[in-house]
Amino acid sequence: MLSRSLPLAALAAILAGCAADGAPGALLGFTDEPAGSNCPVGGTRIDAGRDDDGDGRLDADEVDTTTFVCDGGDGADGTDGTDGTDGTDGTDGDDVLIDVTPEPPGAHCPSGGHRVDTGVDDDGDGVLDPAEISSTAYVCDGDDGDPAIAGFQLIGRLALSTGPVAEIVAASPDGRTLAYTSGDAGDVGFADVSDPRRPTALGVVDVAGSVASGRGEPTSVAITPDGRYAVVAVKDTADPIGRADPGALVFIAMATRTIAGAVAIGVGPDSVHLTPDGTRAVVAIEDEEDPDGNAVAQARPGSVQVVTINAANPSASTVVTIALAPTVGNQPTDPQPEYVDLTPDGQTAVVTLQENNVLAIIDLTTATVVRYVDAGTSRHGRADLANDRAIDFTATGFVGQLQPDAACLFADGSHVLTANEGDVANGAFAAGLYSGGRGFSVFNLAGDRVYDSGDALEWAAVRAGVYPDRRSANRGIEPEGCAVGQFGGTEYGFVLAERSSALFVLDLSTPTAPAIRQVLGAPMRPESAVAISARGLVVVGGEGDVTGGGLWIYQAVTDPSEAGHGPGVYDLASDGLGFGAIGALAPDPATGLVLAMPDNAYGAARVWSLWFDHGARRLQVIGERLLRDAAGQPLTGYDPEGLAVLPDGGLVVASEGVAGNGAAAPCVGSAQSNRLLFFDLAGRLDPRFGGDGIVDLPCGAVAGAVDWTAVTGDGFEGVATLGAGVGLRIYVALQRGLTTDGRRTRIGEYTPATDTWRWFFYTLDPDRGGAAGVQSLSELLAVGGDRLAVIERDGGWAGEAATKAVMVFRLASGTADVPTDPVDKVRAVDLLAGRFRFDQERLEGLALADGALWVVNDNGNGAAATFAVRHDRAALEVEPAPVPGQSAIRVNEVNSSGADFVELINLGATAVDLSGWKLTDNDPTHVLVLPPGTTIAAGARLLIEGDTSAAALRLPYGLGSADSIVLSTPTDVRVDHHTWTTHVASASRCPEGSGAFVATPPTPGATNACP
Structure with missing residues (x-):
């Protein structure tokens, strides 16, 4: 509260410069106003406007609004005394008070600003009460001077060694503290993002015990506008069908991160949102009895509950239930509300009923449903509807029921963005009707759908290499979460694709024609996002897929060259050619391009050509060539994991086999064996090598033979060449050694001129236990001379990753075919260090190209983003540091x-x-x-x-x-x-x-x- 007695210069200083970076600051000018028509007994004139010239003064041509704060008049003089003595003076008029509070972006101030309330202090308590406000003015930050937002850049990530499973994320009013739910763990986590580039964990609060069974699962979290409480919806998972135990709304004190109270709510709460004044919580009570049987109406309908919060004693908060009875959509007797958002004035709630394919518009002032909106269907002109290890969008499209999951209101509350995930089996509600719109839509609050993305979102995923073919027959990329925020004066939307681990950035300036501006990587299985517009940040929470979850933080940037995933990190993109699952890289000296190859995520073996677009920090996929067998048919059945260019321009591919080396008979290989495959310039198997272009592991009585029964399923992973002509040698890395090799794995040396093999041994770092701790090799790179580089990695994602490194060794440091004399390795690049912690799994591509060392991850054919990270090639010029006494x-x-x-x-x-x-x-x-x-x-x-x-x-x-x-x-x-x-x-x-x-x-x- 600012009273009239505060020095006016100090008040002006408080407001000056409060705009977002790059916007003209809001200024107030205060001058005495003489008695007159504006103020009968005088007062203060307040001029407000933007400091367009940045000189810190509010010039006359910068004044946008003027308000007068008038003094109260003196009381009338008392009557003259009988002795002629003047009466006592009347009491002074009441003080005038000024209350200045931040105004968030919205209808009054598109880019935010300040609200200035003025009035007379009638009760003399020094506080401007609502009934004493006589005028209100808004001093808005400028937006026309904001630099245009060129995009968003990934700047920070938080991943703990235990996950975290970050499903729903919320931000404190100042945007410096995050709260997130971890359903499986039964707790709510907190993170400090004061420095968004270096987020830190603040610990967790267990809320599982807040329900009767002690098996509570937090499903959603919101933070009160005053920052006092994190409000958590918790469902009881013990027996949702038989017992139908109520859930709980839990209040966690932010200052101490302890539970301050809880109140019982309905069965199976799924989403919570708070009114802007923080007095009420609106909760979607899904009451989903059987998640696997939601295509059939169930016995208990869901509802929406409004909790009036008792801030002093949260456990005394009161609950009002709003019944739902949709008149449109699927299963009207069993409404299942999924997600809730509120208009900026807190008067209207928009609730998605996902399985019902309905939006409910609720008037919170009367606690009644205004209308039910049938979300309708989305028609895709092109689609991939087959899980067939090929990305093919040339087939006829489909019609899908939207079944929206999240719904996010625009800043002015006029429109709502929906993420159309789908939640039932295809054909559940009508023959030939697919589940999920596989995109996003925009509705106005009158119930009109003003835009639907159709196939645009999945087509953008294809071009960004994040289309998950394995989900083609079942809801595709699955848009699930969303957020909306204003950045640089522009309304942006953010849609999360759960199955692609991708963040789609939308320009919502024109609600009837949104534009997809960016496709960014996100944590595994992203569930929710929050826009922190005041800080220019967006935060995404991902639950992970066993591992890989966490919090990723993005910042709005004005320089197009900064948009993306940060310095040294290149995206991959195409003009429509599907790609992904890159497990091998190799430079092509003849063209200056980089060649890339997927593993068996694609049915037919192929090689892509990639071009460096340094201006956009992108590797552009510009061509594709299918590899073929001797008869000219596409090569199928193999698992390519390594790629190298031969001196004559042909190719050699390392194909990984299965346990037992895929033997069709003793020492007889198959497509399931570890094999070297040689191809000529036309891309056909080259009979100059092995007689048919195929070289198997040595077996039987030949030199260098290995016991095929001791071969594991972790076979060939990388290939490199040294020499030429009769001196040509092919080196191939085994991901892990034979069952008899212990902690050592092998680097094979094959000499085509003599058709002979030798084996060098490589000692892996010790396994740490569990799948995340398994050590292995991937990729192999000729560095120069007898020096080779490999990627040594564990199986951990995100916070569970402890080893991701490029190692270099000299062949001469070991002795061929002597297990006890392995090569001496030295760490050249720690891929978990530096600004971009490359903790994806699996890191499988390594190449020297375009003057740099490149590392690329296999994204599981669209399950995550593909990153190409550039490193200084000089890092490979490293030798083992001598240990004191080593020579003695x-x-x-x-x-x-x-x-x-x-x-x-x-x-x-x-x-x-x-x-x-x-x-x-x-x-x-x-x-x-x-x-x-x-x-x-x-x-x-x-x-x-x-x-x-x-x-x-x-x-x-x-x-x-x-x-x-x-x-x-x-x-x-x-x-x-x-x-x-x-x-x-x-x-x-x-x-x-x-x-x-x-x-x-x-x-x-x-x-x-x-x-």
Whole structure:
């Protein structure tokens, strides 16, 4: 509250510069007004306007409105006394008060501003009460000076190691705190987004116990306009059909993040929205008894409840139920309200009845339904309606019932945007009628549909590479959530596609002709969005698909080059060619383009050509070529995972096999085997390689043969070439090793000139447990010389991701066909570090092209966005950092017969700290990590005794008759090793510490007994 006694200059300063960035600030000018026609006894003149010239002064030509705040007149003089003494002066008139409050964007101020209420303080309490307001003026921020919004950029993400499952998200009034529901966990989480580029988690509040069974599931959350409470709708999931236990509306105090109270509400609440004054909560009570049987009317109808909030004692809040009886749509006896939104004045609610295909318009002042609107159908002229591992929009379209999920009102409350998901099986309500509009619509509140997107949204998904073919027969991209907000003076809508993990940005300036401006990546299975217009932000919450959920934050930008996913992150797009599931990349030296290939998400093998559009930060898909068999037929049945260009311009493809290597008979391969496929310039299998263009894993008695029965389903994942002509060598990476390889996997070397194989071994980081912690390789890249790069990754999404890295190694650092001498790897690029944390799963494309190193994710053929992230190629010029003492420490003596032991020696002139160093044998699961504080003095020996010893420092495993001992640094760089084929009483280096191993009498901890 600002009273008349506040210095007027201070009041002007409060209002000056309050506009959004880039808009002219609102100013007030205060001058004394003499007694006259405007103010009978004088007062104050208040001029309001925008500071168009930015000089901090309200000039005469900048005044938009003028208001007069008048002083009260003095009371009449008292009557003269009998003795002629003047009467006492009358009392002074009451003070005039001014109340200035922020005005959100809306009908009074399109871009927001301030509301100025004035009046006389009749009761003298210093507070301008509503009954004392005599005039109201609005000082609006400018919008014509706002820079045009060029788009939105992903600037921040929040993903916890436990998920989070962020289904419905809400923002505090200042836009700096978020609340989100996690249904499976039964809690509400909070996040600090004061710095939206670095959001931080604030913890969770368990609300599962707020219902009778203790098995509550939060379904929606809203934050009161004063920021005092997070209001959460919770349904009881114990027995929705039999018990029909009521839900709860839970009030969480934002200041302490503790439950302040709760009130019982109807069965199965699904959505909550608060009136702008925060006095009421409007709740959609779906009462969905059987989610799998919602195409048949159920016994209990849903309703809408209005909760009048008792802010002082939330548990004493009162509930009024508005019954629903739709006169149109499906199953009118069983209304199932899904989502609710309110007009800016808080007087009207728009409620979606999804299964009924109805919108209900409710007058909250009378608690009555004004009208039921049949949402109707959407006609698509083109569509893909088959889950056939091909994206084909040339087929005849379909008619789908909208069945809208979310509904989001425009800022002025004149129109509502709907996300038309669908929720029942196709044909449930009429033969040939599809479920879901697969797009969005705009309605006015009179019930007229003024726009429907038809096939536009799915067609945009195709061009952005986020069309999920596996959902073609069943609701497609499934638009589910939405939001609306004003940015730069323009009304924008945001529609979320659940099955594409995509955010569609809409320009709603013309409600009858919205335009799709952007397609952005979103967290997995996005459920809701909130527009924080005052901060230029949009936040999307995703529930994830097992993993991958979280909160993603986007910012409005004015520079077109900044729109997208941030610096160094390129989108992929086409002019209508369907693409996705990119599992392999390779530069094409002949054209300067990049070639990309999908895995078996597509039925026929194909290669796409990609062109760099640096201005738009985009890789444009400009061509497609089908690969063919020797007869010229499209190649099918394979799972391509690696791609490289041969020196003559042909192609080599690594196709991943299944467990057991897909053997049709012993040592007889099939399309289900791990294979190298060679193609000529025309894209046909090239018989110059393997006789038919196909090279299988070596098997049987040949050199380099592997046991096919030990091959897992994690086979070929990347391929690269070195050399040319007779010196051509093909390298291929196994995602994980054979069942007999332990923690090591393999890099195969195939020489076409001799048709021979060799194997180098690569030690994976340890698995962490669970599917997210499984380590594997993907992709293989020739860096130069004998240096190769791979992607080593775990299986984690989002916050569960701990390892996503580009590793580099030299072939010469290991010994071919010797498992105990793997290559020495070094981390070149940590893909989880930096501004863009590349925590998608799966990262499978790696290429040197256009002067940079590129990493691309396989998006599961439209289940998520595809990102092409650019890195400095100089990052690959890295060598393993030497560990202190690495050149001085040697394995000096080994005994594998009787009392096992290993003796190390320090040949250097200084002591060496061996903390964290490792000793392994030929089973990679056998590891001794030397404990902290383990040191070896200059010239001294360190004895590690066998597993049967009682010594403090001993091996946790026994040494076998045909075994090895390998000494490595904490970063798995091999330092020394010894391998033997039969038990030896002792094998010692002679000369000591430097010579070859020879049989000697055991001398543990003493000078070797060399001959």
